[in-house]
Amino acid sequence: xxxxxxxxxxxxxxxxxxQPSPPExxxxxxxxxxxxxxxxxxxxxxxxxxGQVMGELAPLLGMFDSQGRDPYARNRFDLGTQxxxxxxxxxxxxxxxxxxxxxxxxxxxxxxxxLLSGLFMARRGLPEPSAYISEQAHYEVVRACxxxxxxxxxxxxxPDGTMxxxxxxxxxxxxxxxxxxxVATCGTxxxxxxxNVAELRAAVAGLGTVRVHVDASAGGLTAAHSNxxxxxxxxxxxxxxxxxxHGLLGLPVPAGVSLVRRxxxxxxxxxMTMPDRLVVGSRGGLAAxxxxxxxxxxxxxxxxxxxARCQDLAGYALEQFEAAGVSPQRSPxxxxxxxxxxxxxxxxKWRLEVFGGRARITATGPMTHAAVAELAADLSAANSGIAA
Numbered sequence: 001x002x003x004x005x006x007x008x009x010x011x012x013x014x015x016x017x018x019q020p021s022p023p024e025x026x027x028x029x030x031x032x033x034x035x036x037x038x039x040x041x042x043x044x045x046x047x048x049x050x051g052q053v054m055g056e057l058a059p060l061l062g063m064f065d066s067q068g069r070d071p072y073a074r075n076r077f078d079l080g081t082q083x084x085x086x087x088x089x090x091x092x093x094x095x096x097x098x099x100x101x102x103x104x105x106x107x108x109x110x111x112x113x114x115l116l117s118g119l120f121m122a123r124r125g126l127p128e129p130s131a132y133i134s135e136q137a138h139y140e141v142v143r144a145c146x147x148x149x150x151x152x153x154x155x156x157x158x159p160d161g162t163m164x165x166x167x168x169x170x171x172x173x174x175x176x177x178x179x180x181x182x183v184a185t186c187g188t189x190x191x192x193x194x195x196n197v198a199e200l201r202a203a204v205a206g207l208g209t210v211r212v213h214v215d216a217s218a219g220g221l222t223a224a225h226s227n228x229x230x231x232x233x234x235x236x237x238x239x240x241x242x243x244x245x246h247g248l249l250g251l252p253v254p255a256g257v258s259l260v261r262r263x264x265x266x267x268x269x270x271x272m273t274m275p276d277r278l279v280v281g282s283r284g285g286l287a288a289x290x291x292x293x294x295x296x297x298x299x300x301x302x303x304x305x306x307x308a309r310c311q312d313l314a315g316y317a318l319e320q321f322e323a324a325g326v327s328p329q330r331s332p333x334x335x336x337x338x339x340x341x342x343x344x345x346x347x348x349k350w351r352l353e354v355f356g357g358r359a360r361i362t363a364t365g366p367m368t369h370a371a372v373a374e375l376a377a378d379l380s381a382a383n384s385g386i387a388a
Contacts, residue, residue, distance in 0.1 A: 085288035091295060092243050092257045095224035096216075097235020105259035107288035111217035111244040114256030116144045119181070121260045122213040122240045123150065126179025132171060134163040134195065136188040141215055150181070161191030161331060165203035172207045180210040186232040187219020190355050192334030192362075194223055197236040211264070212237060217244040217256065219334070225307040228333030239264050246287075248306065248335075248364050249294045255287035310335050313372065314363040320376035325383045335363045342382045350375055 013029065085107050093103040108114035123129050131145040136157040145152050153175070156167040163184060172180055182204065184195035197212060204210045214232060216223070220243040223232050234241055240260040246253065298306065314330060317337045321328035326339040338358045341347070352359040361367070361375070 081285045081289060084292045085285065088288050088291045093259055096233040096241050096259055102262060103234060103259045104262045104265055105257060107291060108256040108258055109287055110254040111242060111256035112140050114258035115140060115215060115242045116147065117258045118213055118240045118242045118260065119144050119148060121264060122211050123181050126181060126209060126211065129179035129181045130175055132168055132180060132182045134185060136161045136190065137183060137185050138189050138215060141183055161188045161193030163195045163200060165199050168200060169203040172204045176208055180204065180208065182210060182212045184212055184214045186214055186216035186223050190338060190358065190360065191331045192219060192336035193331040194219055194230040194232045196231045197238050198231040201237045211239045214238045214241040217242050221245045221248055222307050222335055225304040226333040234261065245291065251290050251294060253287060253290065255291050310363045313367060313369065316369055317361060317363060317372045320372055321379060324376045324380040326379050337361055342379055346378050346382050
């Protein structure tokens with residue numbers, strides 16, 4: 001038998017071997033990676049203040065915190081970090097239009113974990129529910145519903161990227177015998193559009209038991225501070241919501257927030273709050289502490305100013321790309337701008353995200369007016385047939 005060969009042999013400098021590696025060499029490797037990812041990749045998604053954030057929050061990486069309880073529970077084993085998480089939840093509940101007494105939640109290790117938990121809680125008590133999901137929803141929504149064993153019904157989207165309320169009502173009328181979980185989106189992957197929660201609830205009124213969950217991981221923080229008011233939150237009739245903020249706030253790790261109306265939570269049956277109220281068991285407390293520290297350093301006014309700056313930059317990009325002749329599109333208030341996909345040399349140079357025949361940028365991170373103008377110049381050159 002011939003020896004097996006690895007079709008993709010590893011970089012010898014990265015192999016984890018039997019003996020310890022020289023720590024100085026590994027440190028140099030990681031520093032090179034940090035420089036490459038943090039400073040040499042335009043539009044990669046790392047915020048321009050990440051170095052500052054790391055300097056401020058680095059001490060938190062030297063502690064261990066494993067949460068195994070409800071964020072609102074207190075006992076003698078509490079390490080003192082739960083109150084920080086509770087304050088983060090209070091902040092996000094207010095953004096979503098609810099008081100702390102109205103919403104229960106927790107800080108998850110990622111938006112996907114928060115989404116899975118939110119959908120799990122939203123479907124409880126519904127008889128064999130189907131999940132009604134827009135064709136413009138994030139693929140993670142479909143994956144989460146599959147993990148929960150839910151039947152998914154795809155609903156048409158309007159040209160602006162929002163869920164079609166007429167098609168939702170049509171699809172719901174076909175399945176009146178089962179429960180319905182409508183998954184709205186605030187910040188669709190391509191357009192950055194926000195579904196109208198109040199309109200969607202009105203569309204299915206009188207058609208049996210319906211609950212609405214909002215995936216606002218991509219757009220909730222922006223929508224809450226936007227001059228463009230949209231119907232997207234708990235205040236507009238949602239039963240539960242998933243939020244996030246690590247991308248815009250510049251955290252070095254992902255973080256998600258799951259909020260559920262307290263009247264949707266069944267009484268506990270095991271004598272422990274965590275198993276009945278959350279999907280996860282033990283979880284790290286680092287994400288909550290990082291969110292708390294970052295939000296404290298900015299304050300509500302600082303977050304609002306950051307959103308306003310990013311929205312202004314997205315508006316500027318729309319103008320520049322229109323002048324470049326690449327048919328840009330942007331939903332009202334969104335930080336995302338899509339445009340006709342340029343040649344490969346432009347995509348590679350700017351590391352653009354591409355969806356079918358459209359490319360996208362999101363006005364966060366290291367993006368500046370100067371960088372947008374330079375990208376627009378490349379787009380204009382490519383549109384005129386000029387190669388790099």
